[in-house]
Amino acid sequence: MKSVVLATVFLTCVVFASAQLQCAQKKPNIPTDWIDMASPCVKKMRGQIQEELKASMQYLAMGAYFSRDTVNRPGFAKMFFQSASEERDHAIKLISYLLMRGELTRDISHMIKKNLVVPKTEWATGVEALKDALNLEATVTKKIRDVIKTCEDPKDSSNFNDYHLVDYLTGDFLEEQYHGQKEIASKISNLDKLMDKHGALGEFLFDKKISGGE
Amino acid sequence: MRAFLIFTVFLAAASAEHCYKEIEKACDPTSNKADSTPINCNAKYGAIDGVQSALQKYVNDHIERSFEYLLMSTHYANYEKSREGFEKLFRGFSDSKWNTAIDLIKYITKRGGQMRFPEIDSEISSNEDYEMYELQSLAKSLDIEKTLAVEAHNIHGLAARRRNEFHDPEISSFIEEKFVHKQADDIRALSGHVADLTKLLDGRDSSLSLYLFDEYLQKL
Ligand SMILES: [Fe+2]
Numbered sequence: 001m002k003s004v005v006l007a008t009v010f011l012t013c014v015v016f017a018s019a020q021l022q023c024a025q026k027k028p029n030i031p032t033d034w035i036d037m038a039s040p041c042v043k044k045m046r047g048q049i050q051e052e053l054k055a056s057m058q059y060l061a062m063g064a065y066f067s068r069d070t071v072n073r074p075g076f077a078k079m080f081f082q083s084a085s086e087e088r089d090h091a092i093k094l095i096s097y098l099l100m101r102g103e104l105t106r107d108i109s110h111m112i113k114k115n116l117v118v119p120k121t122e123w124a125t126g127v128e129a130l131k132d133a134l135n136l137e138a139t140v141t142k143k144i145r146d147v148i149k150t151c152e153d154p155k156d157s158s159n160f161n162d163y164h165l166v167d168y169l170t171g172d173f174l175e176e177q178y179h180g181q182k183e184i185a186s187k188i189s190n191l192d193k194l195m196d197k198h199g200a201l202g203e204f205l206f207d208k209k210i211s212g213g214e
Numbered sequence: 215m216r217a218f219l220i221f222t223v224f225l226a227a228a229s230a231e232h233c234y235k236e237i238e239k240a241c242d243p244t245s246n247k248a249d250s251t252p253i254n255c256n257a258k259y260g261a262i263d264g265v266q267s268a269l270q271k272y273v274n275d276h277i278e279r280s281f282e283y284l285l286m287s288t289h290y291a292n293y294e295k296s297r298e299g300f301e302k303l304f305r306g307f308s309d310s311k312w313n314t315a316i317d318l319i320k321y322i323t324k325r326g327g328q329m330r331f332p333e334i335d336s337e338i339s340s341n342e343d344y345e346m347y348e349l350q351s352l353a354k355s356l357d358i359e360k361t362l363a364v365e366a367h368n369i370h371g372l373a374a375r376r377r378n379e380f381h382d383p384e385i386s387s388f389i390e391e392k393f394v395h396k397q398a399d400d401i402r403a404l405s406g407h408v409a410d411l412t413k414l415l416d417g418r419d420s421s422l423s424l425y426l427f428d429e430y431l432q433k434l
Contacts, residue, residue, distance in 0.1 A: 021412065022420035023347040028294060053281075057331070060277075064319045064329035069257035081316055088312060095288050105292045108285055109344045114278045118331045 035102035038154035041162055042103055044147040046111055049091045051143050054116055055136055056087030061118040062129050073203070075211030076126050083133070090173070097168065126203050127191050134184045141177040144169055258326030261373055261382035266327040268369045269318060274332055275365065276315040279358055283308035285344040286351055297424075299431025300348060307355065307400075314392075321388060348424055349411050356404040363397035370394070407431075 063081035066073040098104050104111075123129040148169050151162040187210075194202030236252035239245050287304035290297040319329045346354060366389050373385035414423035 021349070021415045022417070023349050023415060025347075025421055025424065030293065057277075060316070060319070061329070061331055063316070064323065064331075067320055067323035068328055069323060069326045070255075077320075081320075084316070085312070092284070095284075096291070099288065099291045099293070102293055104288055105294050106345065108288055109342060111288075112281045112285060114281045115274075115332045115334070117333060121329075121331065 032102075036160060037098075037101050037103060037162060037165070038151070038156055038158045038160040040154040040156055041147075041151035041160075041165070042098065044150045045094060045098055045103075045165075048143060048147050049094045049111060050113060051140060052087050052091035052094065053112060055140055056084045056091065057116045057118050058120070058136060059084035059087060059133070061121045062123070062133070065122055066126070066129070073126060073207045075207035075209065076129065079210055080129070080133075093172075097165070101165075125195070126207065127188060127195055130184055130188045130191065134181060134188065137177060137181050137184065141174065141181065144173050144177065148174075256326045257324065260325075260384060261378070261380045262322075262325040262327050262385070264380045265369060265372050265382065265385055266322065267330075268372055269322050269327070270330045272365055272369060273315050273318045273322070273329060275362065276311045276318065279362065280308045280311035280315065282344060282358070283311060283355075286346070286355070289345045290351075297348065297428045299428035299434075300351065303431050303434070304351070304355070317392070325385070348427070349408070349415060352404060352408045352411060356401065356408055359397060359401050359404060363394065363401060366393040366397060 059080045063077045063084055065071060066076040066080060095104065120132065123132070148166050151165050151169070154160060154162075191202065191206045194206060196202075232254040233252060236250070236254055240250045240252055242250070283304045287301045287308060289295060290300035290304065322329055370386045370389045372380055373382040373389070375381055411423075411427055414420070414427060417423070
């Protein structure tokens with residue numbers, strides 16, 4: 001019994017001793033009236049961060065496939081690796097926006113799923129990968145539209161129409177989606193036509209063309 | 215012993231002539247197309263097969279770490295924490311892990327290998343917390359960097375063995391050049407931060423110390 005008491009006293013001292021570093025600080029007292037986003041909208045935005053990262057991983061897998069020695073399409077690989085980093089940048093832009101609006105002060109540890117599984121890792125042709133990319137972008141566009149809908153009319157007690165975010169998503173994100181989609185569609189068109197009569201040669205030449213950044 | 219010698223000679227011959235023989239067969243008008251597709255005309259040589267899975271894992275670890283650092287940097291950018299220096303430090307780590315992952319994928323394919331991404335959807339285990347106090351986050355970061363550095367040593371060790379299927383000076387030199395020195399720099403810098411902040415927080419008022427330390431990090 002005595003030793004238990006002694007041990008407890010000792011432990012308490014250790015806890016006190018190690019607590020001498022002032023690691024924690026008091027929580028600042030900041031008015032919160034300026035934080036006005038509706039929670040259904042915040043939830044959608046958080047979900048969209050994950051969607052952008054998922055797209056990023058899919059592009060990463062495309063880049064990895066077209067880099068293979070026996071596939072040898074450096075132009076395609078370069079383009080897809082670039083897209084992967086762009087999607088990651090989109091996720092970061094969404095995070096920055098939420099921070100600017102006073103969000104993400106808590107519960108962010110699980111906001112990103114670390115181990116994102118890539119659904120597809122091999123493609124028969126460059127055209128096939130481009131078609132997948134176009135479909136992926138179309139899905140992302142639809143999801144951004146969903147975010148916009150919720151943030152325009154969150155259907156909760158707040159009834160808060162988030163003009164600024166809706167404008168940002170429309171003017172910035174949708175703008176990029178539609179331009180990007182047209183660009184991929186044009187690439188598919190050109191390559192598909194080449195492949196019709198000149199399969200291997202068509203893809204070879206097209207790859208060299210896009211690796212020059214054209 | 216003799217069998218071993220013959221085997222070794224065969225291996226050497228294989229890497230020296232395999233592709234050419236396959237192409238000869240593929241070009242022969244009398245051979246049938248289905249069984250004459252060349253399979254050994256690739257970039258593989260040395261020990262890439264023995265080291266590939268370790269390199270793949272290293273890529274996936276970098277991607278995971280880049281997401282962890284992104285969360286840590288996000289935490290410091292919220293208006294309550296408002297620590298731009300810490301935000302910048304961890305965002306820099308997140309970016310560099312991400313870019314390193316891409317470079318490593320390129321490297322694996324340069325050596326004739328393939329990238330493999332994780333196949334199981336594993337959630338972050340629920341006790342993982344990236345919303346830490348300043349000193350804790352530096353400590354966490356120091357641990358992460360050391361883990362990655364030791365992993366680089368292990369890959370180097372794999373590629374530096376004397377057995378042929380593991381001996382590959384090109385891989386070990388790549389690991390040295392691109393990883394181990396930079397990792398030593400990062401680890402040294404972080405351990406310095408931890409030492410400084412530990413001293414700074416050992417007093418009565420930590421708020422000014424943290425404010426000034428954050429300003430210092432912003433300027434790095
Ligand atoms: Fe995107």
